[in-house]
Amino acid sequence: MSRYLLRVVSLVAALAVWQVLTSRDVELWLRFSQFPTVTDVAHSFADRIGTGTYWQDVADSLRRIVTGFVVAALAGVVAGTAVARSRLAEDVLGTLLEVVRPIPAIALVPVAILLFPSNEQGIVFITCVAAFFPVLVATRHAVRALTPVWEEAVRTMGGGRWRVLRSVVLPGALPGILGGLSVGIGVSWICVISAEMISGEYGVGYRTWQDYTVVDYPGVFVGMVTIGVLGWATSTAVELAGRRVTRWLPRRAAGTGGGRGKGATVRATDLV
Amino acid sequence: MSRYLLRVVSLVAALAVWQVLTSRDVELWLRFSQFPTVTDVAHSFADRIGTGTYWQDVADSLRRIVTGFVVAALAGVVAGTAVARSRLAEDVLGTLLEVVRPIPAIALVPVAILLFPSNEQGIVFITCVAAFFPVLVATRHAVRALTPVWEEAVRTMGGGRWRVLRSVVLPGALPGILGGLSVGIGVSWICVISAEMISGEYGVGYRTWQDYTVVDYPGVFVGMVTIGVLGWATSTAVELAGRRVTRWLPRRAAGTGGGRGKGATVRATDLV
Amino acid sequence: MRPTSSDRPGARIALRDVSLGHPGTPVLSGVRVDVPAGQVLTVVGRSGCGKSTLLRTLAGLLAPLAGDVAVDRAAVRGPGADRALVFQEDALLPWRSLRANVELPLAIAGVPRPDRRARAAHWLSRVGLDGLERRLPHHVSGGQRQRVQLARALAGAPRAVLMDEPFGALDARTRAGMQDLLVDVWRDTGVTVVFVTHDVDEALFLGDRVAVLADGRLTAVHDVPHPRDRAARETPATAELRRTVLAALGAHTPEEAPLRPFS
Amino acid sequence: MRPTSSDRPGARIALRDVSLGHPGTPVLSGVRVDVPAGQVLTVVGRSGCGKSTLLRTLAGLLAPLAGDVAVDRAAVRGPGADRALVFQEDALLPWRSLRANVELPLAIAGVPRPDRRARAAHWLSRVGLDGLERRLPHHVSGGQRQRVQLARALAGAPRAVLMDEPFGALDARTRAGMQDLLVDVWRDTGVTVVFVTHDVDEALFLGDRVAVLADGRLTAVHDVPHPRDRAARETPATAELRRTVLAALGAHTPEEAPLRPFS
Amino acid sequence: GGAASAGDGSTVTVTVGYQSKTINTVTAGTLLRSLGAFERELHTLGAEDGKTYKVKWEDYATGAPITAQMTAGKIDIGSMGDFPLLLNAARGKQLGRPTKLVSVTGYNLRGGLNTVVTSPDSTIDDLRDLRGKKVSTSVGSAADGTLVRALQRAGIHPAHGIRKLNQQPAVGASALAAGSVDALSQFVAWPGLLAHQGKAKALYDGAELNLPTFHGVTAREDFAKERPTVLEAFLKAQATATRYLNEHPATAAEKVARATGLPAEAVYLYNGAHGIATFDPSLKPRLVAALKKDVPILKSAKLVDGVDVDAFVDDRYVRRALGSAAYAEQVAAEPPEGRSEVWAKGSSRTRSFTSPKDLLRHVAAHRSAVRAAYVPDARTGTLWFADRAVWVADGPDLVPFVTAASARAYLDGHADATLLDSYADALRRAAS
Ligand SMILES: Nc1ncnc2c1ncn2[C@@H]1O[C@H](COP(=O)(O)OP(=O)(O)OP(=O)(O)O)[C@@H](O)[C@H]1O
Numbered sequence A, B: 001m002s003r004y005l006l007r008v009v010s011l012v013a014a015l016a017v018w019q020v021l022t023s024r025d026v027e028l029w030l031r032f033s034q035f036p037t038v039t040d041v042a043h044s045f046a047d048r049i050g051t052g053t054y055w056q057d058v059a060d061s062l063r064r065i066v067t068g069f070v071v072a073a074l075a076g077v078v079a080g081t082a083v084a085r086s087r088l089a090e091d092v093l094g095t096l097l098e099v100v101r102p103i104p105a106i107a108l109v110p111v112a113i114l115l116f117p118s119n120e121q122g123i124v125f126i127t128c129v130a131a132f133f134p135v136l137v138a139t140r141h142a143v144r145a146l147t148p149v150w151e152e153a154v155r156t157m158g159g160g161r162w163r164v165l166r167s168v169v170l171p172g173a174l175p176g177i178l179g180g181l182s183v184g185i186g187v188s189w190i191c192v193i194s195a196e197m198i199s200g201e202y203g204v205g206y207r208t209w210q211d212y213t214v215v216d217y218p219g220v221f222v223g224m225v226t227i228g229v230l231g232w233a234t235s236t237a238v239e240l241a242g243r244r245v246t247r248w249l250p251r252r253a254a255g256t257g258g259g260r261g262k263g264a265t266v267r268a269t270d271l272v
Numbered sequence C, D: 001m002r003p004t005s006s007d008r009p010g011a012r013i014a015l016r017d018v019s020l021g022h023p024g025t026p027v028l029s030g031v032r033v034d035v036p037a038g039q040v041l042t043v044v045g046r047s048g049c050g051k052s053t054l055l056r057t058l059a060g061l062l063a064p065l066a067g068d069v070a071v072d073r074a075a076v077r078g079p080g081a082d083r084a085l086v087f088q089e090d091a092l093l094p095w096r097s098l099r100a101n102v103e104l105p106l107a108i109a110g111v112p113r114p115d116r117r118a119r120a121a122h123w124l125s126r127v128g129l130d131g132l133e134r135r136l137p138h139h140v141s142g143g144q145r146q147r148v149q150l151a152r153a154l155a156g157a158p159r160a161v162l163m164d165e166p167f168g169a170l171d172a173r174t175r176a177g178m179q180d181l182l183v184d185v186w187r188d189t190g191v192t193v194v195f196v197t198h199d200v201d202e203a204l205f206l207g208d209r210v211a212v213l214a215d216g217r218l219t220a221v222h223d224v225p226h227p228r229d230r231a232a233r234e235t236p237a238t239a240e241l242r243r244t245v246l247a248a249l250g251a252h253t254p255e256e257a258p259l260r261p262f263s
Numbered sequence E: 001g002g003a004a005s006a007g008d009g010s011t012v013t014v015t016v017g018y019q020s021k022t023i024n025t026v027t028a029g030t031l032l033r034s035l036g037a038f039e040r041e042l043h044t045l046g047a048e049d050g051k052t053y054k055v056k057w058e059d060y061a062t063g064a065p066i067t068a069q070m071t072a073g074k075i076d077i078g079s080m081g082d083f084p085l086l087l088n089a090a091r092g093k094q095l096g097r098p099t100k101l102v103s104v105t106g107y108n109l110r111g112g113l114n115t116v117v118t119s120p121d122s123t124i125d126d127l128r129d130l131r132g133k134k135v136s137t138s139v140g141s142a143a144d145g146t147l148v149r150a151l152q153r154a155g156i157h158p159a160h161g162i163r164k165l166n167q168q169p170a171v172g173a174s175a176l177a178a179g180s181v182d183a184l185s186q187f188v189a190w191p192g193l194l195a196h197q198g199k200a201k202a203l204y205d206g207a208e209l210n211l212p213t214f215h216g217v218t219a220r221e222d223f224a225k226e227r228p229t230v231l232e233a234f235l236k237a238q239a240t241a242t243r244y245l246n247e248h249p250a251t252a253a254e255k256v257a258r259a260t261g262l263p264a265e266a267v268y269l270y271n272g273a274h275g276i277a278t279f280d281p282s283l284k285p286r287l288v289a290a291l292k293k294d295v296p297i298l299k300s301a302k303l304v305d306g307v308d309v310d311a312f313v314d315d316r317y318v319r320r321a322l323g324s325a326a327y328a329e330q331v332a333a334e335p336p337e338g339r340s341e342v343w344a345k346g347s348s349r350t351r352s353f354t355s356p357k358d359l360l361r362h363v364a365a366h367r368s369a370v371r372a373a374y375v376p377d378a379r380t381g382t383l384w385f386a387d388r389a390v391w392v393a394d395g396p397d398l399v400p401f402v403t404a405a406s407a408r409a410y411l412d413g414h415a416d417a418t419l420l421d422s423y424a425d426a427l428r429r430a431a432s
């Protein structure tokens, strides 16, 4: 389909712009002269992708991120719901979490070193903390914004708190929660270097930081590209899962057919 | 009010637990023995808070975060809306942004240094990138989940795309966007250390990392506490501003009066 | 097939000098009314007079500002499965199919899945929606959604049904069918009904008694001389009552309606 | 004060063999009808027959599956300020006060703020909501919200108003008042009206013609002998027409309604 | 667990933390690991005491995480530079996990491991020009110590005379490349690496200070007490790696380059036969004395309250590992004199020359076959890339210097010497 073509074209165009900016050493306020070109990075990439180390890095990072994220998703949804729906939870947990929330992932490096018996646990801890808060905040907002009549309806059917949670709060807040999960997995990746600083051996984040310490810019960019692609893959997985469970959302006809197709909702305009 | 009391009590209790765990050198799977105690940190804090450097750090970090955040908020709302509402924007920008989104803040350190003429710009760039994506994703989700009949109503009044944006999309998506802003400012703070690695002189993040490089744990914790409090203050500001503009949201009676007050909505139960 | 609850007769609902309203907005005061078990009370009143507020209070969703609502002598402390509410607004869960919406009260009551499914199908069929079971609420029409709410309320086999203009979006024939369905259910189960409507004829047809809300009070409760008999509508007694009620609502009876009553 | 648009007469709406429906769900086919400028066409039909689908198509929110909707001979390509739609569902913007909702079409039309405010106040007052201007939609009753939608639609001074059961949630007297308001506006401005209702009497009172939808088609368009005259309702011609329409809807006329028509 | 742990009483895991990029520690890290020498020693040890030993290697970018992991009890043996070692000592003591300095990996007696560099096209060519300029360094590192001392000697206040930016080495390198700092003071590997990549030129050679700098191995005291034989096995293996490095410097450089991603040419600059660093595990009194002199600098930067260096240094293990006689010999050994060397392409050994001029002549003749050419600074003896050196013609002699300032100092004492503009010029003169 032409949509996919367009997407590919846009990625290729971005690479082309990068190549031109860097190979011509453009310096218009922003300075591209010191950047590796696309071809430099591609060469580095080609060298690495054949090594076992590269795939070990990828596998280790994925395992850490996914573990941390799953724990964070569960904890974030539970805590977010509790804080949104219970005044007690809000008072006891809310403030505490708000103060802990902005603490930088790297600042957790020493904490992770001191707190956990093994480095792996420390790494998963950091990625988990990173993903936890976006999920928490999104869940809290989504639960608070729920249409009250849904809950009222379930309660007049005799539904108690658990039923309301299961049948109204979770499904109703799901679209918002999914936004949080998508952000959360992104933030996990954002913190992967910080987390893997304590790895000592493998991991895409670890490797990228190591490359940076020897000022190997093409290597750093290989790491960035790898993380970009892995992050995109994981967040796409989250979004697709999300779309399945929120198919009920009434959608504007956007994206279901071309322009003003017969039978489609007429849209004022496609752009915006 | 007793709610505030409860909040303070919960913070104090958390500190007390920390003090006990660390001063008794508790080691039950998690190991608290090497952690600084609350009193260690308090001493360090007392030493620092009197110095001009401390306040300079705070002022510099706040300035950077707020600048980066404001830029990110505007850009994120614009890009998120565009991606949610225009198929062209989604195809051209969407994939690109998804691939760039997970790139770690620290990996941006060399990019920021090489790209921007001044260190300050580089730092603001990193905090801005950090906040941008949560805002983008939250906006995209919120805009997509809008009730279609609102837009339809405005269009039958002759409203064009800008009017729909102004009168439906932005106000309707605002609750969701605010969630994104709240996460965004949090993520800005999460990345403040990475960003301020470039600083070389001042900034809370810089100072914290510096303390870590000389393994000064009480210093690191002073940094964490400072960032926690600053982060809490900024995100509270965002939330309060948010609550003002979303007062229209129908809310459950939770938090408006005690228990089953006369005239209040009867709630199934307070907890959950 | 049809769920009967002869073992659980209708609930008795009593209000003694109750004031009600929304936080900061008192709506009705000094409301006194007693609905014996198995009776149908219809409620009429002008738009904004407090009908929905009354029903929400009976359902236990709103706490009264003063006084207590008693169901079988116990003060209501919150909503419960014994009192089903058909909301005036759209209260279907948009992420559940019509069937899943109707199944919900059964699931809450712990009815096993196959049984639940069969009963939901039964009720959807009775409100005329066979074939639409698997649609989502926003893929059916307004009147269809309203009927799903009715099916959902009845499926739970409540002891009282509180209905807020449940047939407002229905055409005459469908409306008549739904009225008959309600009468059937009432006959079979002895459920207590509080029914808000704008249609005075409907109020007279369905109600054992008709309550009139006006000026922030419950002004009158009239006994209906020949309830649930369409053919009996035009007896002098019924006609007289209709005139009385319409007058109480401030409306002119059709016969004397001037073209522009208050322009 | 009252915004007149004598310079912009009502729009003429024409459908020639139009099929309409939702993506994947055809609803009506072969619809042929012509509404001359300034005429009132009322539309009746059973729940789920396609009345809302028709109005959405006329409004330009749904593209026809086949054929074209023409307004003043130009094919409709989307919604526009010339055709106001009163939605069957609640279509107020929940974050805007009632006043701000009514001001919206005026703001879109570029009316300056003080003028806008005055006109919104005027329309809110005409639908009987003085004093509630600053409330948010979910702090007023269902019937009140419906009247705000009416005020909003009329405030924009459209050339055609498409109304989807606009008075369904109103009591008899308020409904009569709103009918009269509509007639007033129609007299003053010559606006074209397409009016969906379940109340056949209302259809006969308001309509110049009555369209009946049934079985996926527009089955008939009847001329009303004495439109907009309540007193004339009981002429033999009107009574005859009422019977015809009710029969077309499958309903029994009140006189002959058995207690349980189809149980 | 990371710490040496006897899980079921028979398996012992030893965790070693190292910094692959800090190539002055290769004999306790990268090279040692790639040779497998420690594992072999432990195997022998295991055969004696019936235990199974496992080694866990962890590679960090700086000394800080190693110290952090050691204070958490998760790393048993670590290697790092002199300033980080002092921090290691101080934090270990503070946090109740004292550590011991048990051996040295590599050293330079004049301080040549640290260098201040500028960007290649910079107009700054004297340390005094740094007044008011932005200089990047890592506070708490030996490079910072060098900068502070050098500035003091140049009469510039180390805190107020310049704008000092405290940045990680890599950050500083980017900043230098981007022009957002004017100079960069860093320790081993970075200056050589940046010079090799053509991203920097030397401004100040740390050897001018004539104060020894070194890297060493630190072990947790409780680990050393509990498993002295393991620690000795480590030190024996370190000695093996040191011997290997000294016997096969080019191959060792290749191995290290492969493991770290650093160019072998830059590794050889430091770790070569006559490289800037001398590898020798013995704890020489001169190095210990130098370490003591570093304490006040850290103290004035408020990084430590004070370090009892004598309590920290513990040469018993290394003495036992090497044997007393051999150890005494090592302690007395002097570093080799700097010599000019050429590393030919495809060769696993280098060729040395008696004078820089001979080297230039050789290079001029075999231009395309030369992988790298190194020459010692005529004043400090610090080895440098011939093509990055500053050349002076003094009569028939061609004299190399690491920095322009060093060359000018030479010119002051040699009236008829002239500064050459370029390496090409020097090559031409040598060839003619
Ligand atoms: N979004 C939708 N997608 C698919 N089918 C729909 C959708 N909306 C309505 N329908 C179906 O189209 C048919 C016509 O619906 P429409 O809303 O036009 O009915 P209506 O005449 O307005 O009924 P009511 O009087 O109940 O409002 C119905 O059978 C309905 O189930």
Ligand SMILES: Nc1ncnc2c1ncn2[C@@H]1O[C@H](COP(=O)(O)OP(=O)(O)OP(=O)(O)O)[C@@H](O)[C@H]1O
Pocket: C022, C023, C025, C027, C045, C046, C047, C048, C049, C050, C051, C052, C053, C054, C088, D138, D139, D140, D141, D142, D143, D144, D169, D170, D171
């Ligand atoms: N949430 C609310 N907060 C404050 N006031 C409200 C709220 N909901 C309704 N009201 C007001 O309370 C009064 C009674 O409202 P209620 O919804 O009970 O009217 P109603 O009789 O059901 O009207 P309708 O026939 O229009 O549905 C109205 O004047 C309305 O404006």
Ligand SMILES: [Mg+2]
Pocket: C051, C052, C053, C088, C164, D141, D142, D143
């Ligand atoms: Mg109501």
Ligand SMILES: [Mg+2]
Pocket: C141, C142, C143, D051, D052, D053, D088, D164
């Ligand atoms: Mg409809």
